[in-house]
Amino acid sequence: MLSLDREDILLAAHASDWRDALQQAADALVAGGRATPDYREGLLAREAQSSTYLGQGIAIPHGTPDSREAVLATGVRVLQFPQGVEWHDGNRVFLLVTIAAQSDEHLDILRALTRVLDRDGVSERLASATTAEEVLSELGREVVPPRLDAETLLCGFPARDRDELVLAGAARLRQAGCVSDGFISAMLAAQPVALGQGVWLAQSQQDVTRSALAIVTPEKALETRHGRITALACLAVDAQQGQHQPLLERLLTLLEEGAGESLPGLSASALLARLSGESATAQLAQVVLLNAHGLHARPAKQLVQAAREAGEQHGVIPALRLEGDDSGVVSAASLTKVLGLGARRGQTLIFSASGDDSAANQAALSMMVSAVQAGLGEAVEPLADWRADAATPLEASEQQATGDTQQAAPDADSVVPAVAASPGMAIAPCWVMRLPRFVYETRSDAGADREAERLVASIQTAREQLLALVNRAEGAEMAEILSMHEEMLGDPELFAAARESLDEGHSAEAAWWSAIDSAASAQENLADRLLAERAADLRDVGRRVLGVLTDTPLPSAPETPHVLVTEDIGPSDVARLDTTRVRGLVTALGGATSHSAILARSLGIPAVVGAGPSVLAIADGSELIVDGERGRVSVMPSASRRARAEEAIAGHEQRQAAAWESRMAPATTLDGHHVEVVANLGNTAHAGDAVERGAEGVGLLRTEFVFMAHPQAPDLATQTAQYGEALDALEGRPLVARTLDVGGDKPLPYWPLPREDNPFLGLRGIRLALTRPEVLETQVRALLTAAGARPIRLMFPMVKDLAELRGARAIVDRVRAELDAAYETEHGQPPVRDVQVGVMIEIPSAALTAASIAPEVDFFSVGTNDLTQYTLAIDRGHATLSAQADGLHPAVLRLIEMTVSAAHAHGAWVGVCGELASDDQAVGVLVGLGVDELSVSSRQIPLVKARVRELDLATAREQARVALAQPTSEDVRSALEALLEQGEPSTAEVTSGAAASHAASNAASNADSSGHSPRESV
Structure with missing residues (x-):
């Protein structure tokens, strides 16, 4: 700056x-x-x-x-x-x-x-x-603006008296970083003042770092001994900066409009709009700002002139605010106010008009929208550039994929680092799949209606193609993603955006790609890795329709075995893969969470992603070795490297067959130490498949799937039924359910959040759930109700310290007490429950303070994916750095060691539920560190159990000791390979030894080093 x-x-x-x-x-x-x-x-x-x-x-x-x-x-x-x-x-x-x-x-x-x-x-x-x-x-002079936004509002809070509202509002301001603990104490001692219409105000200067206003509304108006309450406003006054007066003015303006009585029924977004100065009866219009440099002086002046012209022509001067911003509503006719909004490219402008004449309001709003869409005196492009002048929607990345690049291919017998996406190893000649070039005219003389008919017919054909792929898809994950693609094609907003371009004289092809490109780029511009990866799905859908419109054939794969190399690969491309021919997959882009990686894992194809653009320059037919375990691609390998890979593949296939045969046997080391091997699940429907593959339970159920599958927050009955499905399939095996883990990087459409510069370090996980305690309470109630007497483990995500755990655990204790009391009243005896409470260790501070957390939990589960990226400061989805985000880094291993030590000292158990748990080299290290449970994808369960049975505890502890002594993750892996070469038995010896000791293993104690089974209630 x-x-x-x-x-x-x-x-x-x-x-x-x-x-x-x-x-x-x-x-x-x-x-x-x-x-x-x-x-x-x-x-x-x-x-x-x-x-x-x-x-x-x-x-x-x-x-x-x-x-x-x-x-x-x-x-x-x-x-x-x-x-x-x-x-x-x-x-x-x-x-x-x-x-x-x-x-x-x-x-x-x-x-x-x-x-x-x-x-x-x-x-x-x-x-x-x-x-x-x-x-x-x-x-x-630095002026810290006052805080009033979606994070300081709490709507529909289930409070029963005024004090609960005060406490909730004060807590919301603390969570927003505006006040410290002293403010909460001062607010509890303060005497709120009635402002009228059921609205009360409490304020304090104690421990305030930034002026801010929190407003809490009850589920319905409360009749209390103090009087009627429709809302409670908590005002934090920064005595040095001031700046609180505008907050009060917003609140009083709302009361002047007589809106106080209607507050309990408003959503947070509606309440924020009212507080921003937008009338409840205002007519609205929104438009995305496309100017390259935002609303700087020149376009801002054009916008102001348009607003003044609207006033002259229609008697209405529109107001303006930014979507999701706390800057408030300003007059669109004020240059300084418009400039003060600081609107940037990609942000949504919301215009409002409150005149008495509805037609005049609409005409004024239309003028503003048209002015913004026209560029406000500047040439503008959609949110991502597209080459209309070349009659093709190719982007820079697609130009690379079609060969328009001077990137040099890797040298012979070189190793290209990448991100391990799907385990296994493959050797085969490569085929570089390049995205097709769609050539078409951007304008059409046939007329908008004729072009619309062509587009409708092509969309329908594309939907039929996708439905056919869904019907023959291998695996539920693939079918689910392809179904999502089919639903995308039915999105009326996409067609409406295309229709606008058709009416302007564009061809069906140009109009369709413009709509797709704008929608996808809007997601990418959120600086959100997961949404950026999902934007690739939109473009995949868009290319399918373009292929139909232009009669462009899709690339044809060789009929011989090959490694598929491509810039990126969409779900529909994965669905077309002939798994009898495709031996491995290499992509230049993408991360471990992209759909291409997810689907490659579901098909069992060895895959690496994020290998960089150089792989696209490899000549077709060049031999590659794809190592999906370590995330490496060997290009045109030497004879010796190839021989080692062939030996590894043969051994791997032998191990897979043996592991499947013994998948139901426990994971017990050669000297009788038992380690639980359980499943990571993203959907309750897959619990039965996990059991069939040998899972001893579920170590991570990502419950957000229940919330993402519904257009609004699922109610108690819906959640209870969903969780019950998994518990039924487990037949008494334990289920670890992670409570809702959404937030900045994983938003819910019905839970809007403000944009964050770094969503991975923002409002997410348990810290978000505690701002909506009623949502967390419903989920806990559903999990406990579904479980009954069956073993249920409640796990809180993104816990940074003991304070957050206590806030969440208090909800669990209260809900459990209410359920137990109700059960005892109905049945005359207390219920039998098998409940444990734990936290996910994925923030370094939680591992560093594990000794203070351990006395208050039954277990820890280490999420090595996030723990690694936070410890190493590397986004595991980063296109060039993600290959370095290795969970075997000694810093990560030290944190796991600290976690295990703290847990065992207090009788708690420790699981690992990240990708590291299924890393062949890491299994021995984790067992040696004392980890009690390994939670992996269902497909990996047989192999991980087999790997544990190959170990003895002394060897595992030696692996852990050696790993902790290394300076880098590369050194850790090299040292572990050296250990294996020096003294670890061969695969055949291990298989024989494991069979000979199997009876002894079954008879051996399953207790861990702390003396209890990790699955027993502590």
Whole structure:
């Protein structure tokens, strides 16, 4: 971000006119080494487009995008003209803030300056300043805006009295980081004031770090001894910054409209809109901002002019706010207010009109939407570029896939690192599948109706193709994803967006791809890895329809065994794979959570993803070794490397067959130490399959599938039935259910959340669930009800410390007490329950403080996927870094060791439910560290159990000791390979030894080193 220093301020300047002032500004940038003399032409060109006068005597001249070549280094120069300069638009300028920026950094300065404009007398103070410090003080005063957004609102809270509402509001402000614990104590001691219409206000300055307003509404209006309550407002007042008055004004404005009595029925988004100043009766229109640099001065001025024209023509000046933003509603006719919103490309603008004439309101709103869609005086493109001029929707990534790249292929006998996506190893010649090029005309003379008929027919054909793929899909996951694709094609919004383009004269092909591209890019622009990967599904669907429209054949695979290499692969591509021919899969893009990786695992195809663009340059027919265990691709391997791979594959196939035969036997080491091997499930319907594969229970049920499968939060009966399905299939085996784990990176459509710069470090997991305790309470009640006397383990995700655990456990204890009391009343005796409570260790702080958490839980389950990415600061979905996110890194292993030590010291057990649990090299290390349970995908259960049976505890502990002594994950893997070569028995010896000791293993004690079975209630 640009910042101002004392040296950037030039005082007491004088200019004969505005051109002279610009020349001096350009000279100052040149003298400071920020730009070349040519930058002056860029400043003049910008003024020719639109005046950069901002208000309060301030202008912010900056160059055009074309003049960025003249910028040497980002910088700012501030020139003060005490006598003023007559600007070309008739305003008088006393201060020039001249910017040389190589990107869009000037927008940060612009947003800061818009706050300056709201202060009275700022123009006079800037003109009369005699020191640089005075100017800096005026311009650089940091004002922390007050907080009022979706995170500070809590709607429909099941409270029974006023104190509960106060506590909930105070807790919401603490969760938002605006207050500390002292504020909560002060609020409990405060005396709320009735504002009228059932709305009450409680406020305090104690332990406030930022002014903020929380509003809590009950499920329905409460009649209490204090009076009627429809809402409780908690105001945190920052005595130093102030800024709380606008919050009060928003609340009082809402009451002036008489909206107090209706508050209990509003959703958080509706309440926020009302508080932002949007009338409950306002007509609304929304549009996505496509301008490359957002609402900077020029497009903002065009928008303001459109609003004023709407007022002149229809008697209505629309208001404006940003979707999901707490900036409030501003007049679209105020330049400073519009600039102050800081709207960026990709954000949604919401216009509102509250006039008495509905038709006039709608006409005014239509004018605003049209103006934004037209670009507000700038040329705009959809959210991702598409080459209409070349009559093809190819993007940069697709151009690579069609061979338009100069990327060099890897050398012979080289190893390309990638992300392990699906275990196994394969050797075969490769076939590089390149995405088809769809050539078509962007305009059509046939008419919109005719083009619409073509599009409808092609969509229907594509849906029929997908339904046929669903019917012959291998596995429930594939069928589910392909069904989702088929539903995408029925999305009316996609067709509506395409129809708008058809009406503008575009062809069916161009209109369809524009709609697909915009929808997919809107997801990608959320900076959300999971949504970005799902955007690939949209494009996969889009290409299918384009193929029908243009009669473009899909790539034809060889009829001989091969390794498929492609940039990325969509679910429908995976569904067409002939698993008798495709030996392995390599993609240039993607992460371990992409659908291509998920489906490759479901088909049992060895696969690596994220291998980089160089693999696309490999010549067809070149031999590859795909190692889906370690995430590596060997290109044109030497004879010795190939021989080692063939030996490994033969051994792997032998082990797979033997493992399947003994899948029901317990996972007991050669010296009688038992380790539970259980299943990770993403759906209750797969519990029976896990049991068939030898699972001794479920170590991780991702319960969010229940919530994602419904358009609204599932009720108690729905959840109880879903969880009961898994418990029935387990036939008394234990079930570890992770409570709802959604948030910034995994949003629910009916639980809107504000956009976060880093959703992986934001409001998610248990910290999100505790903001909606009623949702967590319903889920806990459903799990306990479904379980009855059967073993159920409740596990909380993303717990960072003991405080969060206690908040969640209090809900479990209360719900359990209520259920037990009801059961005893009905049956005359207390129920028999087998319940354990634990936490997921996936945040380093939880592992580091495990000793303080362990006394209050029955178990830990280490989620190595997230623990690894948080410990190593590497996003495991990152296209280039994810291959380095290895759970065998000694730092991760140290955290697991600490967790096990703390748990066993307090009689708790420890499981591992991340990908590391099924890593062949890691199994021995985890057993040696003392892990009691390994939770893996159902397909991996037989092999993991077999791997445990190959070990003895002394060998496993030696593996753990050696691994902990290494400096890097690469060294860990090398050291473990060396150990294997030195002394570990061969596969045949292990198989024989395991068979000979099987009877002894069954008779041996299943107790772990702490003296209890990890599945017994503690």
